[in-house]
Amino acid sequence: MRKNKPLFAVMSMIFMLSLFLAACGGTSGGTSSTTSNNAGTTAPASETAAKQDEKAAATAENSTxxxxxxxxxxxxxxxxxxxxxxxxxxxxxxxxxxxxxxxxxxxxxxxxxxxxxxxxxxxxxxxxxxxxxxxxxxxxxxxxxxxxxxxxxxxxxxxxxxxxxxxxxxxxxxxxxxxxxxKEKAEQFLADFDKKAAEGRAKLKGVIDENATVGLYELTNKGELWIFGDNAGRGGQTVYNALKMKMPHIEKASEQTVQLSMETLPQYAADYMFLTYYNPDQKEEALNNLTSSAIWKGLPAFKKNQIFFNDFDTYYRYDPIAVTAQIDLFVDMLLKRAEENKKK
The missing domain is CATH 3.40.50.1980 (Nitrogenase molybdenum iron protein domain)
Known part of the structure; x- marks a missing residue:
């Protein structure tokens, strides 16, 4: 029995060493597992942050x-x-x-x-x-x-x-x-509007006399005749504010609409006259009566071929998009007519 003691001791040491290595292996495995778990929780944490950002954005959108x-x-x-x-x-x-x-x-x-x-x-x-x-x-x-x-x-x-x-x-x-x-989009819209307005004025310079007057008129199918200011549609903001043209009725500038009679029309006549016709019933009688009258044919704008007939749906509008788009429409009409009259 005494002869086997060294062997027993060796075997005991081997057994203890095995336990030690197993324990180390377990610890290593635990560390790996911990590392793995930490790596595994990185993505969810990122996803959570993203969701929180989305929630914050949604909250901002839904805030009042x-x-x-x-x-x-x-x-x-x-x-x-x-x-x-x-x-x-x-x-x-x-x-x-x-x-x-x-x-x-x-x-x-x-x-x-x-x-x-x-x-x-x-x-x-x-x-x-x-x-x-x-x-x-x-x-x-x-x-x-x-x-x-x-x-x-x-x-x-x-x-x-x-x-x-x-x-x-x-x-x-x-x-x-x-x-x-x-608000940023609003300011950008206005910057684009100012640019287009400046371009329009530049195109008219030297073609349209800067002292010329421009009038905006409307006839209804009931025979009512009106002249408009700078904020009642029919191109007012475009003509008077963007293109900075002159009203023929400056003393009435504060009034956005003034009803005229055939007798008073010459007092409100302009060098350039733009007329829209409100005609929901598609009746031409009122327009024919106006344009065939001696008063109409006696207007300086008529004699100089400087009267324009504008589509109601296009020129009635006064929202910012319409006002901006009308710049090109008015400029093109004036330039085209000036060219036509030059050839006569």
């Missing part, structure tokens, strides 16, 4: 802010995603607003019809129909008229901005840029 109106302080989305309006389609689209519902005449506006198609905008009627607005599921409603205001306010935050809230393209674009939460 106060907006002052004549109806009081309204809480509106900081970044509205679906907007219904009555008459402010062009104003909202100009600054990137997603218009999903608008009054029916907007679909005749050649300057925004394509944008309305892209957003699948719905006709919400006039006055605005509550049921149609509900179907459009807006998160913001902006109206010029407050009929059904209380009912609309129950669907989504509703801003009542009566006609005349703004009086020029600059205030208009900045107001609606604020409403949609994109």
């Amino acid at each position: 802010r106060s907006f002052e109106t004549s109806k009081g302080t309204i809480q509106i989305p900081a970044k509205p995603q679906r907007i219904v309006t009555d008459y402010y389609g062009g104003e909202l689209i100009a600054v990137g607003g997603n218009v999903v519902g608008v009054e029916p005449e907007a679909f005749k506006n050649p300057f925004i019809i394509e944008q309305l198609k892209k957003s699948n905008a719905q006709d919400v009627g006039t006055p605005v129909n509550v049921e149609k607005v509900l179907e459009a599921a807006p998160d913001l409603i902006v109206v010029m008229y407050d009929k059904n205001y209380d009912a609309l306010s129950k669907i989504a935050p509703t801003l009542y901005l009566p006609y005349g809230t703004t009086t020029n393209i600059y205030d208009t674009v900045r107001l609606f840029g604020d409403i949609v939460g994109d």
